[in-house]
Amino acid sequence: MTTSFGAATTSAALKDAKLQIPNFHGLRPAAASSLTRNALPLPSSTRSLVITRAVSTPVQPETTTVKRSKVEIFKEQSNFIRYPLNEDMLTDAPNIGEAATQLIKFHGSYQQYNREERGSRSYSFMIRTKNPCGKVSNQLYLTMDDLADQFGIGTLRLTTRQTFQLHGVLKKDLKTVMGTIIRNMGSTLGACGDLNRNVLAPAAPLVRKDYLLAQETAENIAALLSPQSGFYYDIWVDGEKILSSEPPEVVQARNDNSHGTNFPDSPEPIYGTQFLPRKFKIAVTVPTDNSVDILTNDIGVVVVTDEAGEPQGYNIYVGGGMGRTHRVETTFPRLAEPLGYVPKEDILYAVKAIVVTQRENGRRDDRRYSRMKYLISSWGIEKFRSVVEQYYGKKFEPFRVLPEWEFKSYLGWHEQGDGKLFYGLHVDNGRIGGKMKKTLREVIEKYNLNVRITPNQNIILTDVRSSWKRPITTTLAQAGLLQPRFVDPLNITAMACPAFPLCPLAITEAERGIPDILKRIRAVFDKVGLRYSESVVVRITGCPNGCARPYMAELGLVGDGPNSYQIWLGGNKKQTSLARSFMDKVKLHDLENVLEPLLYYWKQRRQSKESFGDFTNRMGFDKLKEHVEKWEGPVVAPSRHNLKLFADKETYDAMDELAKLQNKSAHQLAMEIIRNYVASNQNGKGE
Ligand code: HEM
Ligand code: SF4
Incomplete structure (x- = not known):
């Protein structure tokens, strides 16, 4: 294992989160300190653009100090994400220190411990892979499956960003696991940390020009923004370079410095020593296909084709993001908005220009406000666009009009x-x-x-x-x-984040709680007379970071205390509408008190085929709250079904007794049993 440079003397100073670094001069290295340096003449259509130095982080006078978050200092001192992680990995301790804990994220891993175990902490590591478009080769799948059994907790988790997560890997096994993934053509490089994360694209293997281009573009963007300084291969495979060859257009776009985007002499030409202020998320798709939740990403790229289906270029959205902090109104989820259109051959240059704009201008003092969505919110899209255009070297063309989005599950x-x-x-x-x-x-x-x-x-x-x-x-x-x-249609669109017991940020349950919550919602559906085929998009997270994108759900539950959730309403199935916070601190055992009136009201008052999300937006939250407060239970029509289901009274009484124990009606329980029976017997038949 390669060790990194010994900056041990600085470690004491790192303890101060608000450490002032007098010599910090902004991100741009002296060699590229002017945007006009190396700049080629702009194409004639864009010559009127004035390139100004003001775009870049201003060079601070020697005496000025710049407040930066602790993670910024860890990055700066790390010799490109090596120190002190490489050293910490060599010790016999079961865990790594504070700085290394931040750095290992760039390698695609989080240090965790089981929060439910008493006594001394039992540390383990979560490992996340990077799979642009969710593509996993046969060899890699079998490898991950083996690793989960040999070194993990025996399960594989598929994530909302088309990757795997392995939980429970011990520090002593990390090198074996990482090395095995790398040697089987997988990677975890940059799956977490302050850089570009896994790039999403529709997973469907449709042989269609637009889909194929979306997937190829996702792969090229992932390659463009992959770290170059070798820290990953140094530590896990002793410096061996196991890389698949990159398309020449990716290498060319990465190295191009015509518009002052790069750190020309740095081992990280796009990221420099400081990488990005925060995580960065990109998705690529084709018109109508919103299987990727396009508007929740920092950059959303959409392939635009001509009438013959031939791809011509891309629409670009910017500024989406989910994370927020409870009761801090200055933090918020946000949908991406249109930036403009670029011709096909320019996409990598445009993406790089956006990334560099965030690198140079995103906040590095307070990580709560470091995502690009806050930069765009504070600047406005016009200013943001004009700054990106300077790094891109051209003007964006007008956004092309595209058809409505649809949710596609491909099940x-x-x-x-x-x-x-x-x-x-x-x-x-x-x-x-x-x-x-x-x-x-x-x-x-x-x-x-x-x-x-x-x-x-x-x-x-x-x-x-x-x-x-x-x-x-x-x-x-x-x-x-x-x-x-x-x-069950409710399960088909439902999602939950991992939360307890391993996620250090979880306030309450999500993945472990959702099966029961969905059953209870189904029971409310039955009770208020909604049909089995009807559904709402339910998403649950254990804290406001929003890893399972609850702010896009028709019914989002966001942990805000032990066994307590904030309720969000107003997303839609197409994933184009942001939900809004409806109620705080609803106790888990009180969920029915809120859901019953809401779902009953929806059933009674919806317009033809109006979804739950659209209905809650149309009615307005004041009216809905009034309805919840005045709720006295549904008007129960005498059930016809019971007579049909239970031919004799004895069976009915037995079922009724059992149902009461489960807080259900006899009819609900009987329906559940019948559905499960049908499902387990009919699958595979008739194929
Ligand atoms: C401050 C913000 C955030 C922090 C600190 C954070 C932290 C974490 C942690 C620690 C995990 C691992 C949990 C485990 O597997 O035990 C995780 C999982 C994950 N996070 Fe986040 N997260 C944040 C926001 C987000 C957002 C906004 C998204 C996307 C909308 C996201 C996407 C994911 C995904 C895809 C996973 C994998 C598990 C899953 O599919 O649910 N994260 N996050
Ligand atoms: S939403 Fe919160 S609890 Fe859930 S995985 Fe993300 S950080 Fe953890």
């Missing part, structure tokens, strides 16, 4: 367009474990399938021959991976 069987099929499988909360894990592995191994992870924590098996369809469906159904028509 079930579909044609790829090349004679093969793909099969989208719903995985509750993306957690693959037990029999499901074993069977999935067997199928993927036996048929040599490649895999895609979706941004909804689901999995797609690709390149399936039609003759394999029936045996695959049957085998997977027996392991609980049901065809979508047998999964």
